Amino acid sequence: ILLYTFGHFPCSPWTIPLKVTDDDTTEVHPTCDIIPLGQRVDCFPDGAASKQKCEQRGCCPLDERNAPWCFFSKQHGYTVESVEQPSPTVMNTRLKRMSSPSLFGADIEKLSFHAEMQSQNRLRFKITDAHKQRFEVPHEHVSSINNIQASTPISNILEITHKPFGLIVCRKENNKVLFDTSVVFADQYLQLSTMLEQVVQEFLNLIGRPVIPPYWSLGFQLSRWDYGSLDGVKKTVDRNRAVGLPYDIQYTDIDYMEDKKDFTYDKIKFRDLPQFADYMHEKGQKYILILDPAIATSTRVGNASYDSYERGTEKNAWVTESDGKTPLLGEVWPGETVFPDYTSPNCIDWWVDEYDRFYKEIKHDALWIDMNEDPQQGSKTSAGSEGDPTMSSSSASSVSPDANVSMQAQLHRLPPASKEPIGSNHIILYMSI
Template sequence: MLPRSPPHLLPWRSLVLLFLALAVSSNGVSATAKAKAKAPAAPPKPAGFGYKLVSLVQRPNGGGLVGCLQVKRRSSTYGPDIPRLRLFVKHETKDRVRVQITDAEKQRWEVPYDLLPREPSPPLGPATAGGAPFTAGEYPGQDLVFTYGRDPFWFAVHRKSTRQTLFNTSRAPLVFKDQYLEVSTRLPGDAALYGLGENTQPGGIKLRPNDPYTLYTTDASAINLNTDLYGSHPVYVDLRNIGGRGVAHAVLLLNSNGMDVFYTGTSLTYKVIGGLLDFYFFAGPTPLAVVDQYTAMIGRPAPMPYWAFGFHQCRWGYHNLSVVEDVVENYRSAQIPLDVIWNDDDHMDARKDFTLSPVNYPRPKLLAFLNKIHARGMKYIVLIDPGINVNSTYGVYQRGMDRDIFIKLDGQPYLAQVWPGPVYFPDFINPNGASWWIDEVRRFHELVPVDGLWIDMNEASNFCTGKCTIPTTHRCPDPTSKEPWLCCLDCKNITNTRWDDPPYKINASGKSARLGYNTIATSAVHYNGILEYNAHSLYGFSQAIATHKGLQSIQGKRPFILTRSTFVGSGAYAAHWTGDNKGTWEDLRYSISTMLNFGIFGMPMELYEWQSVARSARNALGMRYRMLPYLYTLNYQAHLTGAPVARPLFFSFPDFAPCYGGQATYARFHAAVRGGREVTVLSDVALGSYSMHKGLVIEKITVLGLHGAGKDLAIQVDGADDATAVATSSPYFAAADAAQVLRQGEEEDAVEGEKRGVTMEVGGLALPLGKSFTMTWNMHIEA
């Protein structure tokens, strides 16, 4: 949105003391030589020594297995071990098995079932109650089989048909403490893994060994590589090529606490700072089957309205309504299609949610503007942040205080700072908080009939850190400040609780930052005593659910909601964007990986000032608009089956192992015009052997920005004239939006003033996709 706050300066400096001890032995051997023989460093203390299985019963009527685990040996690293654990295993469907491990005696935090509906696990109680002893070494389902060891306890999941192991924890002992959970699985070295987001992965979507993977929702710009970003999705897809056939499965650890995931290439280790171990295994065996099974459990991607696939214009800085009106009219005069116009916080009164600036966006004029664009079929979307300005004259704040819906610290609403200045954060886990938000959405829609909402800053983002108060010595915010993102509250760090200073430090913000750094303090409390420490990464998810309910109850149609922060299941309620980045080719390349990853996660979704740019925009958008029925159909398929709209290449070619890397797996095409007449199209093919083996051919090529007729087509394949490609086909030229098709050798009978195409199609080809080629033809270029 706007520049991020710089890191806070530490109030102390490190003092490094260097002691140099000089010692010379009687035989003249130097101190340097003796130093080389120093004793090795002591190995780190193990976090735990594992558990043993002391009982296991099978519940009747397909209710699964319930067992009791006993700690083998105590360890104090990261806190005391939980002595007794409850094991629960159930084949919930033919292709999904659940393995849950939690405290046997005390209810632990887990993702609320009302946020993410799913089958409940059995209540805590005696492990042997209501079941018969289970002594078999395997617990088979239709597709997957659960196996285990008793002492030490470990478990594994394999395919019933091939006995291929998908997950095996025998590599390392299970560790389960109140604020530290650790479990590892073995992996074959040739397994290709994808997922574990959200982060910006410069190497493509395939997980790379020894890269950091930390999951904790954070307002960190997407230009930060390999660090935790806005969403938390603890799921990965594992794709392996076995005997020339690609076989995929997925693993979800349903846990909202912060975690580090360490991937070495032959193992994967979770280190989680709370909650429980709640694993779901999805059998696949194809990538499309995996996302089908995954989204069947977490919720299908929300169906989007048709207009959402059109062209949107959005930026910060439309300081008054006249600027927005000019933008819309300039698009119209330039004949560039525009379906949706957005406002950032410019429309607000002093950046307060659910308000209008009476000076810059007076309601009568805004309503007249909306009537005009709605009559054209256009839509209007505005931004809403979760922070509610602390202001006794502000109705939204007053109603929130009356209903007691804000997150609290030490019995008082937790004070933070974002764009309007001091704010409180609504608690969307609180039923009263959700209903209050739904009512505020309704009130705002009566004020301004918006067509969708953009919910931002919902990680939640905070310009300050710690416990804060409103200053008495200076204004906050300072209306003259040019850096409103700098903290102006009086704050002090919170380090005296185990929630704000846990024993294990995840790699938050890529630098092991405090969990409460620039967000809500983790010792703050939600509804019913729920700690922010546990629910932090659910904040944007819970806000999206409440926003979806609010818009749907008003419009009775498919809502359009765009959210920055996401969690498992967010795709059922909202779309997502990649957050703050730069307008560079490098960032565009990074965004491709993010977009493809979010398809796996179940979340598939000014040019007019220069005439030449406007023409290019019409050309590019013209192609996009011709594809809208196709994109809309893909979105419908995503809603039915979870199939991503944008898919990695291995979704289409899962048997082709070289495409698993996610890079250098495309045929790239380059077009150039010389002398105003000669057009050359070059192809650069990577991994073409697969295409040759499958006999894939190119039947037509479309080039943007050409205007006129083509002739004198010549083709070279791998540097040699290829008469076969032409002889076995019937090449033709056509403008994509013209009815006339010109066969090779025919002349155009042009009509003066006739509308010409903005794209040129060369069709009727039979070019082998696996080979590089050059195509050349002559034409009159008008643009």
């Protein structure tokens, strides 16, 4: 959704019928000369721009060196159809797309604009499709209006223009413009506080207080991929203890798992892992293990059932295709995988239960949750189509060793996605920062 407003306006008290302004231009061609340079929005960010292509988009081409030279006219955007104010702190507006060439296709013709003052210093505004509900990430920790009596009237700080639709947020005390819609937006919150401490307080009132991390988590930590076995991990721990190196936390990467499957451990190479946390605690140290939330669809060693996958399937815990039923398949470290849908209550119940089961089996002090963004490594897709299973080292991201951040870099061999062997130069580099 592209929404634009042109020019700055002085802020002043208003009523809805008076402050909704209308530019009743009757010109067929774009009105370009009244748009200040600082208010122009680039209409041709892609390559191969020309005057002809700019005009085909209904935009304004000007022979100037100042960018953008091809910019939106006042005939782009949306116009206001109706405005309602059901309470002093709420405004609802219906918008209709203006007739103009489409840049990307599939433009939404009718929009709903909703704005509300949620506190003395917090304004929320949201734009949605007026006729079709689309998926939105749930705001489980974000509260709505909780004290209407204490909220500032929305007319004190918000102005809208009619054609094209735009909004301006200003500070009542000095009429200073704080925000205008020369950017793309869909759902935003604005903090209108004047003091830094108040900004932090308002933000925490909105999203909730953070959890204070344990003191030991700020200490020195050690991790790598492929210690080979738990004996290899213990040798590393003992070697650092012997030289008195400050060393608070030891990790194990996915090599502790059985075939890289979550909620499992290798009962041969890491057979004593259930006691490893006690081994670390003897010297006041902590143990953290990794989980990659991509759940394998294959069975376990000896063709045994992979219960974590089976229980998740029973609970419909996976991200699905557009039909809402077929699990979305990918390929990550263990091979073909499904992905937990953490927006689903069923998935949350499944995840908590699986973690509780695993913690009772393998004691540890914290989790390293890695690759929780539905990655795709190989050629496997739900449709079974083939893709490029490799990522060459020349295309991998590099990070300067002088970067002023604390990080762990892991190098993993890409699991083969076809019968062709992958050369030693094909790797995936990922980091936890």
